[in-house]
Amino acid sequence: MTLGVFLAVLGAAFLHALWNALIKLGTSKVGGMVILSIVEVPIGLTAVMLTPAIDPAAVPWVIAAGCTHFAYKFFLTYAYDRGDLSRVYPIARGAAPMIVALVGAVSLSDAVSAQEYLAIALLAGGILLMARGVFTSGEDRKLVPFALGSALATATYTLIDGTGARVSGSAAAYVAWVFVADGTFFTLGMLALRGRDVIPRDWQTWRMGAFASAASYGAYAVSIWAMTLAPIAVVAALRETSILFAVLIGWLAFGERMNGEKAVAAGVIVAGVMLMRL
Numbered sequence: 124m125t126l127g128v129f130l131a132v133l134g135a136a137f138l139h140a141l142w143n144a145l146i147k148l149g150t151s152k153v154g155g156m157v158i159l160s161i162v163e164v165p166i167g168l169t170a171v172m173l174t175p176a177i178d179p180a181a182v183p184w185v186i187a188a189g190c191t192h193f194a195y196k197f198f199l200t201y202a203y204d205r206g207d208l209s210r211v212y213p214i215a216r217g218a219a220p221m222i223v224a225l226v227g228a229v230s231l232s233d234a235v236s237a238q239e240y241l242a243i244a245l246l247a248g249g250i251l252l253m254a255r256g257v258f259t260s261g262e263d264r265k266l267v268p269f270a271l272g273s274a275l276a277t278a279t280y281t282l283i284d285g286t287g288a289r290v291s292g293s294a295a296a297y298v299a300w301v302f303v304a305d306g307t308f309f310t311l312g313m314l315a316l317r318g319r320d321v322i323p324r325d326w327q328t329w330r331m332g333a334f335a336s337a338a339s340y341g342a343y344a345v346s347i348w349a350m351t352l353a354p355i356a357v358v359a360a361l362r363e364t365s366i367l368f369a370v371l372i373g374w375l376a377f378g379e380r381m382n383g384e385k386a387v388a389a390g391v392i393v394a395g396v397m398l399m400r401l
Contacts, residue, residue, distance in 0.1 A: 132361045135345035140368035142335040142342070143212055144376065147203045149331055153313060154323040159339065160309040161322075166340050167302030173298035181297055184287030189304025191280040196309050198272035206257070206266030209373030209385065213366045214253050214267070217392035220276035220399045221246040223281055238398060245395030252388035259288025259379070280359050295326045298343065363396040 142159070149155035155198035177185075202211045221243055256265050267347050279394075284301070323329065349358045370389045373379040 125352070128159045128349050128358075129346050129361070132349045132353075135325055135342045135349070136362050136365035138338040138342035138345070139365040140212065140372055141262055141360070142338040143199075143203075143369060144208055144372045145331045145335040145338070146200070147208045147211075147373075148375070149323075149328055151323055151328065152200045152203045153317065154328055155259045155335065156196050157310055157313050157321055157334045158323065158329055159336040160196070160306040160313075162333045162336035163302045163306030164310075167299045167306065169380070170299035170302065170340075171296065172226050174299055175293045177291040177293055177300060181291035181300075183299065184283055184290060184337045185300045185304050188280050188283045188287060188355060189308045191283060192301070192305040192325060193308045193312050195273055195276035196305075197312075198269045198276060199379055202269035204268050204271060205263040205269065205321050207262075207373050207379040209379045209381065210253065210257065210262065211266055211270045212369035212373075213389045213392045214250055214270040215273040215277070216299040216363070216366050216369075216386060217246050217253075217396055218250055218278035219281065220396055221250070222275060222278035223397060242395045242399035245391055247395075249388050249391030252384065253389065256382075256384050256388065259384075262338055263364060288349070292378065294346070294347070298347070302340065316392070318388065360397040363393060365394050 146152055146155045146159065199211075199215060202215065209231040223237055224243055256262075257264055257267055284297075287301075288297045323332075346358060346362055366389060370381075370386070374381040
């Protein structure tokens with residue numbers, strides 16, 4: 124991996140943590156996520172016009188991914204309503220690859236290596252330590268099931284995307300259509316659940332939500348580009364430094380409480396995810 128690609132992937136990891144931070148920063152987490160979703164639609168449609176047409180057989184996978192993204196955003200939004208960025212993000216981000224590995228070990232024919240079992244153990248230990256901090260610090264305990272729900276949804280759409288991208292004939296086109304479906308489903312779903320008042324009226328929230336949406340697409344696009352120039356496993360592992368960026372943003376920008384236990388838990392989760400990816 125060249126220095127340029129290395130720095131680009133670090134930038135993508137930062138962008139991923141940043142868009143989560145922008146959603147957490149807003150006074151209305153749901154409203155910010157709705158704006159992000161609205162802006163996803165024109166971003167996705169623009170990408171659709173610049174990519175090949177997808178195979179019609181991929182349409183059910185696009186719809187399934189869009190529905191699962193709804194669950195991911197729903198749980199993540201409510202987790203941020205109840206907990207710190209530096210607490211929620213590592214749990215949600217770290218539990219997802221662990222769930223994928225555990226499901227794969229049971230339902231798929233792929234053999235699980237000793238390294239992967241070690242990674243699962245590290246992830247489980249780090250997540251339990253991070254969750255323990257919720258109880259010992261007197262934080263809202265409801266953030267834990269919401270963060271884990273977000274992780275479960277992430278693991279689900281990861282498995283869906285693996286098949287959908289292959290069926291589509293063009294991974295870039297598949298991602299573009301998923302952005303369109305994702306943005307449409309979440310916006311319409313929240314309008315149905317919460318009414319028109321869920322859409323913020325102030326310019327500041329719109330600006331942050333739009334920037335978060337662009338950062339979300341940028342993080343993914345840079346990662347995909349890097350995977351064409353460097354080993355996929357190395358790029359995927361390096362991208363998980365987003366957990367550390369989220370913890371640092373929460374601590375330095377939001378003034379979230381940082382103690383040794385939280386720092387150690389975040390470090391263990393990062394080590395487990397990177398070991399899983401390599």
